[in-house]
Every structure is written in structure tokens, then in C-alpha cells.
Amino acid sequence: MSIPRQPAQRSIVLVAHNLRSIHNVGSLLRTGEVFAIDKVYVTGFTPHPSHPGDQRDAQLQEKQTRRMSRASAGAEQTMPLEHYGDVHDLLRALRADGYTLTGLEIDSAAIEIGEYPADQRVALVLGDEVHGIEPTLRQACDVLLQIPMYGRKNSLNISVAVGIALYGLQTRGEH
Numbered sequence: 116m117s118i119p120r121q122p123a124q125r126s127i128v129l130v131a132h133n134l135r136s137i138h139n140v141g142s143l144l145r146t147g148e149v150f151a152i153d154k155v156y157v158t159g160f161t162p163h164p165s166h167p168g169d170q171r172d173a174q175l176q177e178k179q180t181r182r183m184s185r186a187s188a189g190a191e192q193t194m195p196l197e198h199y200g201d202v203h204d205l206l207r208a209l210r211a212d213g214y215t216l217t218g219l220e221i222d223s224a225a226i227e228i229g230e231y232p233a234d235q236r237v238a239l240v241l242g243d244e245v246h247g248i249e250p251t252l253r254q255a256c257d258v259l260l261q262i263p264m265y266g267r268k269n270s271l272n273i274s275v276a277v278g279i280a281l282y283g284l285q286t287r288g289e290h
Contacts, residue, residue: 126236127152127284128214132202132252133159133243134273137182142274143241144194150281154195158202164191169198206238206255214238218256219280220248221270225259228280233287239280244273 129147134140140155140162147155157163162179199205206216215234218225219241240256242248253259262271262279271279 124235125233125285125287126214127281128209128238129155129277130202130205130209130238130240131155131157131161132241132248134161134241135244137162137179139244139272139274141182141191143277144191144196146274146278146281148194150278150285152194152281154197156197156199156205158199158205161198163196163198202252203255206240206252209238210257212236215258216240216256218242218248218253218259219261219276220253220259221261222253222259225261227263228260228283229263231258231260231283231287233284237284239277239284241273241277 127150129143129152131140131143134143134157140157143155164179210216214236216238217231217240219239240248240252242252248256260280262276264270
């Protein structure tokens with residue numbers, strides 16, 4: 116007997132800015148679908164699948180779409196994704212729509228994700244795999260969250276970190 120899946124009550128979107136790896140983007144789509152988030156926005160040079168009005172080279176579109184499909188295990192067909200030109204415009208629009216801009220980052224100003232009483236509308240902002248969220252985007256965030264690290268390593272792959280963060284956000288009580 117399977118237990119029916121309950122839809123998430125919280126509205127969560129991901130903002131993936133300047134990610135380098137198409138495999139990480141595919142993993143974000145798959146993880147986002149599992150945690151029933153509303154949408155993944157890709158900005159900057161983050162790779163993304165082909166979309167209507169796409170101005171990129173047709174071969175590049177086809178290659179990125181094919182590679183992402185393998186990494187996302189088909190979630191690119193069900194998880195809404197939108198390429199947005201200007202990340203700052205996107206963040207302003209999300210804030211105007213009632214989203215709390217929440218950066219996932221290792222930062223002295225960040226609070227541990229377990230201590231965050233997640234709002235009903237959360238935009239989880241992600242930065243590139245090497246340098247994280249750039250300073251101007253960190254400043255644009257309402258709050259920075261980090262995942263506590265107990266071992267010797269002090270970072271996680273972005274797709275793993277997002278999985279932990281989404282679990283934490285979807286299971287938190289209301290703010």
C-alpha cells in the first residue's frame with residue numbers, strides 16, 4: 116500500500132545564478148521535483164535546456180538539453196524552468212511577489228538552516244560552484260542560510276546542499 120503524496124504547502128523557487136555544471140542543473144531539477152518546488156530560475160551563464168525564443172546556437176541548445184535530460188532523469192519534462200536575463204530584476208520581482216530572498220551560503224552572517232523558521236514563500240538563491248553567491252547577491256538576500264558541517268570538509272556539492280536545504284525548508288513549521 117502506498118501512502119498518497121501530500122502537496123507541499125510552502126511555495127519555494129530556486130534561483131541558480133552562474134552555475135557551471137549542466138549536471139548540477141539537472142540534479143537541481145530532479146531534486147526540485149522530488150520536493151515539489153514551484154520553479155527553477157536560471158540566470159547568468161547557468162546552462163539550461165532549449166526553450167521557445169532561445170537565441171543560443173542550435174547545436175549548443177541540443178547538447179545542453181540532452182545532457183541535462185540524463186542528469187535530471189526526466190525531471191526537465193515536469194519541473195518548470197525559466198531562463199531569466201537579469202538576476203537582480205528577477206530578485207526584485209520575486210520580492211515584490213512576496214518571496215523571502217534566502218541565500219544558501221557558507222558565510223559568517225548565515226544562520227543554520229535548522230534555526231530558520233521558513234516563510235511561506237521562499238526564493239532559495241544559489242551561486243556558482245567555486246565562489247558561491249557573489250557579494251552583490253548576498254547583500255540582496257533577506258537572509259543567508261548554511262548547512263552545519265561536522266566533518267573535516269567544509270563544503271558540499273551544490274546539488275547535495277540544495278537537497279538538504281529543500282528538505283529543511285519543506286519540513287519547517289510556519290513562520
